Each structure stands twice: as structure tokens, then as C-alpha cells.
Amino acid sequence: MENYFLGLEAVHPSCLAKIITGDKLPKKAIIWEFTNEIKPIDLYCYLQVKYGSPNGLQNFLRNDSSDNLIHWEWSLAGQFGIVSIQGHNFRTEVHLIGEHDGKGLTLEDFIQQIKADFKNHGKSMKSVRVELEKWTRFLNPYHRINSVVAKNIKSLNSLDVKVDEDRELVKFHEENLPKLEENWKYVRDKYDNAIGITFGLRSMLPVLAESFINLIIFVLAKPEIKKNERLLQNTIRQQIDIRVQSLHLNCIGFTRPIDYTDDVCKKFHTLMNERNDLLHGNVEVNKLKIGEVYFKGKVPVFVGYEDMWQSAMGISLSSVKYNTIFDDHAVVTNFIEFILDHLSKDLKEQVQYIMTNSELGYNPANGRLGSLFSDNIADFRVSVNEA
Structure with missing residues (x-):
């Protein structure tokens, strides 16, 4: 439906609570999800400019910290019911509560209508964004x-x-x-x-x-x-x-x-x-030696015998x-x-x-x-x- 989402109006939280808990609003809901089709910061600034501070009930349920599942919510009233827009950790959710089903509304409509309206609020959106603290x-x-x-x-x-x-x-x-x-x-x-594992630990x-x-x-x-x-x-x-x-x-x-x-x-x-010797591969014989052996020509004469364990595992350990x-x-x-x-x-x-x-x-x-x-x-x- 053309421009349906641009004609929504903010609802006072007390009225919203009565609407949602009352008998007149059908208990039907449609939930849409999207990620960066609209950047969350752009959507936040836009909603702040157009509707004021977040007014959804989720704002009153959140902890006063960043450790929340839902960080902000605007709840808006339209011809067919309530449209709630929520900022989550990994996505934005749009909840349509009421008689929206069968009206030809789509998530693509929502995204296109909102993005098209940015040009009408660009300067004000920039002012809102400047007031936000930017953290790296x-x-x-x-x-x-x-x-x-x-x-x-x-x-x-x-x-x-x-x-x-x-x-x-x-x-x-x-x-x-x-x-x-x-x-x-x-x-x-x-x-x-x-x-x-030991070699890795020795380095770390x-x-x-x-x-x-x-x-x-x-x-x-x-x-x-x-x-x-x-x-x-x-x-x-x-x-x-x-x-x-x-x-x-x-x-x-x-x-x-x-x-x-x-x-x-x-x-x-x-x-x-x-660590420096290990990482740089320094060749220092006294630090790297594993034993001594004598030779008569090409005949080895061992100082002492080692068993197979020592040759296979002991030296590496x-x-x-x-x-x-x-x-x-x-x-x-x-x-x-x-x-x-x-x-x-x-x-x-x-x-x-x-x-x-x-x-x-x-x-x-x-x-x-x-x-x-x-x-x-x-x-x-x-x-x-x-x-």
C-alpha cells in the first residue's frame, strides 16, 4: 500500500498499553526482520526525528545498560493497527499487530517508503547523529x-x-x-x-x-x-x-x-x-644441544645408550x-x-x-x-x- 508506513503516528505508552491489552485489537501479528537494508543508525535517527524519543513498551522493560535483547522500540498507530519497530542485537524487527494481513503490505514496502523519506529529514537526522557518542x-x-x-x-x-x-x-x-x-x-x-601445545604455549x-x-x-x-x-x-x-x-x-x-x-x-x-631465542630461531649450540657422540671415521661411538623412547619422545619433550x-x-x-x-x-x-x-x-x-x-x-x- 502506497506510503502506508509514512502516515503512522506515535502513540503514548499508556494508550499503547490499553490498546494492546484491550479486547478491541485482534491478537494477530506479522513479524518482519531485516538487517542492513536500512542501517540501524539511519533508522534510529529517522524515527527520532519524526516521532520523538522511543515510545514502545520495550523501552520500559530494558535494563539501564547495553546488555539487552531489545535496545529501542517505537510503537506507531496506523489504519490497520500498531506497527512496532525494534532494534535488536543482530537485526531490526517490525511487528504489525492488528488487521494488516491481507492488505498487500510487504517488508519491501516498509524499507522503500522509509528510505525514500530520508531526503525529507536529512538535515535533522544528521543533527541527531551528531549528538550520539561515537565509540570505536x-x-x-x-x-x-x-x-x-x-x-x-x-x-x-x-x-x-x-x-x-x-x-x-x-x-x-x-x-x-x-x-x-x-x-x-x-x-x-x-x-x-x-x-x-607446549611449543605454542612457550611462544605465547x-x-x-x-x-x-x-x-x-x-x-x-x-x-x-x-x-x-x-x-x-x-x-x-x-x-x-x-x-x-x-x-x-x-x-x-x-x-x-x-x-x-x-x-x-x-x-x-x-x-x-x-622466548626471543625461540621466535627468532637463534642457533645457539649450548642451548640447543641434546647430547654428545664420538666418531671413529664414520663409526659412531656413543657416550651412553638411549632407548627408543628417548630418541622418539624424550628429545622432543x-x-x-x-x-x-x-x-x-x-x-x-x-x-x-x-x-x-x-x-x-x-x-x-x-x-x-x-x-x-x-x-x-x-x-x-x-x-x-x-x-x-x-x-x-x-x-x-x-x-x-x-x-
């Missing part, structure tokens, strides 16, 4: 790395690596012979996974700590550093030990300097140096330092807690909250940092029964 959504690198580390630690634990017991399974004992091939496959698969643990330090600087850098891009980049690009020892100088909230001679920092620094990976994880977590303990109580709590958010928001207009949305994503659908 970005992923929290610390949270992302920490989540991967936690999942890998859990996976490594679930493999139930028990070197002494697994080694016994593949020894050439008489009782092992019937299942020796099967046991070797079981052990090989388990340890291939363990070695791969120092990055986890470094991402934490960079997050601290991003969140707590002093105003004169934050507003000067060159100063900020210079602060972030310093060597990790300099960054740590300068936190109390470059950031707010630190009650005392970081003592980098503390054993917690010494262990962390050792971990960082090992040693190369990724499997035996210390859980201790190294503790080194990083202890280091992070050590830094947090140097913050004032209120800022420590704020930073800890930020650390738990996978997504953050940044307001470039005023430099504010915020948690915009819950990490719990939810959606729902309304089932409409035919009368």
Missing part, C-alpha cells in the same frame, strides 16, 4: 591471548601425560608385545599433541605478559602521554624491562616503582629471553621444555599479579575488570575507555501462532 569497538589483545593460553593449558592437562607410565607401555617387555604397535600409536599421538606466555603491560600503558598512561602519539608510541616501543620499570613514571595509579630486581621479575625476564611449562605459566601469572599489586585499590579493580572483557570501546572525542557490551551473546525469536 576493538578486541582486547590481552584477553584474546589469555583465553588461548587458558584453553591450551586445559587441553594439555586433559592429555594426562605421565612420562614414566607411558614409557613403560612401549618397552619391549614380553607382556607388552601383543599391543606394542597399538601402544606406540597411542603414545605417539598423545605426545605429538603435547609437544605441539611471554606475549601474554607483554600484552598485559601494553594494556596497562594504554589504559593508565598519563594524559600528556596519551594525547601525544609520538610519546605514546615511544613508551610502548621501549624494551620490556624499561617499560616495566617506567610504569610509575608514565602511568597514573602506581603507588610505588616496580622493583625489577625482585625474584618475580627476574624469572619473567629469563622467560622473555628464552626436552626441546620444548615440557617439564617446566606449567611453572612458566605460573611465572607469568605471578608477574601480572605483582604489577597489579603496585596499583591503588580502585584502579587495580578497574584494570582487572578490563582484563576480563574480550571487547572494549574507545571514544576518540574524549579519550574514554569503556566496556560496551557483555561477553555473553544472546538472541531470541518470537513465535507467532496463526489465529
Whole structure:
């Protein structure tokens, strides 16, 4: 129907409640969904300009936060009943309540009529949009790395690596012979996974700590550093030990300097140096050696015999330092807690909250940092029964 959706009128919420709960309005409904055929921000500004603030009942049911299933709703009255327009997390919904069925109305009509009317309200829509706060959504690198580390630690634990017991399974004992091939496959698969996970963790643990330090600087850098891009980049690009020892100088909230001679920092620094050798593929024989052997011409003369286990699994386990990976994880977590303990109580709590958010928001207009949305994503659908 031509321009039906342009002739709608806003309804006072009290009247709307009476209409919806009364006996005169048929309990029939049609629900349309669309995503970006009309951008949600354009639709919001248009409805705000044409009908004032959102007046739908859902506005009174929402929490005073961004953690809602329905964020805004306009309810409008027309010839055939109520048209409610709702902004959800993943779509816009249009609910037609009343006698709309059989009137030839379509979602395409709604979209075309609204978009065609933009030209009549463009200037006012722009004014509404300017009044909205613009936030840049970005992923929290610390949270992302920490989540991967936690999942890998859990996976490594679930493999139930028990070197002494697994080694016994593949020894050439008489009782092992019937299942020796099967046991070797079981052990090989388990340890291939363990070695791969450990190698990944070995690479990520120092990055986890470094991402934490960079997050601290991003969140707590002093105003004169934050507003000067060159100063900020210079602060972030310093060597990790300099960054740590300068936190109390470059950031707010630190009650005392970081003592980098503390054993917690010494262990962390050792971990960082090992990471550099690993990532850069440094060839340092003393750090990479796995044993010694003598030769008489082309005849090897072993210093000592190794069993097949040591050649197949032991060397690989040693190369990724499997035996210390859980201790190294503790080194990083202890280091992070050590830094947090140097913050004032209120800022420590704020930073800890930020650390738990996978997504953050940044307001470039005023430099504010915020948690915009819950990490719990939810959606729902309304089932409409035919009368």
C-alpha cells in the first residue's frame, strides 16, 4: 500500500498499553526482520526525528545498560493497527499487530517508503547523529591471548601425560608385545599433541605478559602521554624491562616503582629471553644441544645408550621444555599479579575488570575507555501462532 508506513503516528505508552491489552485489537501479528537494508543508525535517527524519543513498551522493560535483547522500540498507530519497530542485537524487527494481513503490505514496502523519506529529514537526522557518542569497538589483545593460553593449558592437562607410565607401555617387555604397535600409536599421538601445545604455549606466555603491560600503558598512561602519539608510541616501543620499570613514571595509579630486581621479575625476564631465542630461531649450540657422540671415521661411538623412547619422545619433550611449562605459566601469572599489586585499590579493580572483557570501546572525542557490551551473546525469536 502506497506510503502506508509514512502516515503512522506515535502513540503514548499508556494508550499503547490499553490498546494492546484491550479486547478491541485482534491478537494477530506479522513479524518482519531485516538487517542492513536500512542501517540501524539511519533508522534510529529517522524515527527520532519524526516521532520523538522511543515510545514502545520495550523501552520500559530494558535494563539501564547495553546488555539487552531489545535496545529501542517505537510503537506507531496506523489504519490497520500498531506497527512496532525494534532494534535488536543482530537485526531490526517490525511487528504489525492488528488487521494488516491481507492488505498487500510487504517488508519491501516498509524499507522503500522509509528510505525514500530520508531526503525529507536529512538535515535533522544528521543533527541527531551528531549528538550520539561515537565509540570505536576493538578486541582486547590481552584477553584474546589469555583465553588461548587458558584453553591450551586445559587441553594439555586433559592429555594426562605421565612420562614414566607411558614409557613403560612401549618397552619391549614380553607382556607388552601383543599391543606394542597399538601402544606406540597411542603414545605417539598423545605426545605429538603435547609437544605441539607446549611449543605454542612457550611462544605465547611471554606475549601474554607483554600484552598485559601494553594494556596497562594504554589504559593508565598519563594524559600528556596519551594525547601525544609520538610519546605514546615511544613508551610502548621501549624494551620490556624499561617499560616495566617506567610504569610509575608514565602511568597514573602506581603507588610505588616496580622493583625489577625482585625474584618475580627476574624469572619473567629469563622467560622473555628464552622466548626471543625461540621466535627468532637463534642457533645457539649450548642451548640447543641434546647430547654428545664420538666418531671413529664414520663409526659412531656413543657416550651412553638411549632407548627408543628417548630418541622418539624424550628429545622432543626436552626441546620444548615440557617439564617446566606449567611453572612458566605460573611465572607469568605471578608477574601480572605483582604489577597489579603496585596499583591503588580502585584502579587495580578497574584494570582487572578490563582484563576480563574480550571487547572494549574507545571514544576518540574524549579519550574514554569503556566496556560496551557483555561477553555473553544472546538472541531470541518470537513465535507467532496463526489465529
